[in-house]
Amino acid sequence: MLEATGLMVFYENMLALNNISLRCGNRSIVGVFGANSAGKSTLMYTLSGIILDIQRKEEMAGGERISVFGEILWQGDSIGHLKASRRARMGIILCPERRRIFPESSVLENLRIGGFLASRKQRKQTLEYVFHIFPKLKEIARRPGGFLSGGEQQMLAIGRALMAQPRILLLDEPLLGLSPLVQVLLVKSITEIRQQRGITILVTEQYARPVMPIVDYAYILENGASVMEGDREELLNNPDVRSAYFGI
Numbered sequence: 001m002l003e004a005t006g007l008m009v010f011y012e013n014m015l016a017l018n019n020i021s022l023r024c025g026n027r028s029i030v031g032v033f034g035a036n037s038a039g040k041s042t043l044m045y046t047l048s049g050i051i052l053d054i055q056r057k058e059e060m061a062g063g064e065r066i067s068v069f070g071e072i073l074w075q076g077d078s079i080g081h082l083k084a085s086r087r088a089r090m091g092i093i094l095c096p097e098r099r100r101i102f103p104e105s106s107v108l109e110n111l112r113i114g115g116f117l118a119s120r121k122q123r124k125q126t127l128e129y130v131f132h133i134f135p136k137l138k139e140i141a142r143r144p145g146g147f148l149s150g151g152e153q154q155m156l157a158i159g160r161a162l163m164a165q166p167r168i169l170l171l172d173e174p175l176l177g178l179s180p181l182v183q184v185l186l187v188k189s190i191t192e193i194r195q196q197r198g199i200t201i202l203v204t205e206q207y208a209r210p211v212m213p214i215v216d217y218a219y220i221l222e223n224g225a226s227v228m229e230g231d232r233e234e235l236l237n238n239p240d241v242r243s244a245y246f247g248i
């Protein structure tokens, strides 16, 4: 289980995360929904540890001061002080917003890069699995990442994250800018990944509607604070939530 308590992140004096607490049980799918700038990416950076890299870079460059507070537990161990690379080795893997594919490397090379910490056997098995859930990637294995459609890039980003052997996958706005048809395909593959690989999934989205059917539990962020939380049925049955967040 991933458990965060009282997360606060300041960019200089700007409060980007305001006392966020969340839990993500093993093998669950948990959603975090919020508008632009609500703090979704900051939350993902904080859980994955990338915020500490950004913080250090800013410090070295004499840039803005980033302050991070709160506690993060992974399977009961405190990890908030650990670097992103350490957390990645423990199975906490971020699939970042806007995919961040290596544009000049082929699909296969992008996937191999994702698996560089894995054993040979894991790499081979996971590559087969990635091609099984995203057969399209096998067809275009030699194509440079920069020549892929948005949907293909997102499949590749998820595939690359899977190659890193996640126990929890942090998916930051995976549906961003994609057609409804591709969204449906990706949402289906997210449930398959949980079912078939037992991977826990924390997913952020601006619009809750496409992802809501597959989440067990969700949080709603506004201006860096969690304003509502509940399991799927609770949120779907709340009339305020329905009209304000799901457009139903």
Ligand code: ATP
Pocket (backbone or CB within 6 Å): 011, 014, 016, 034, 035, 036, 037, 038, 039, 040, 041, 042, 043, 064, 097, 206
């Ligand atoms: P989006 O959907 O646009 O990605 P988000 O919900 O992921 O939004 P964040 O990117 O976490 O939101 O941003 C939260 C707030 O923190 C925003 O007001 C943003 O402008 C601010 N912010 C993010 N990164 C920085 C930074 N490096 N320096 C200063 N402010 C930042």
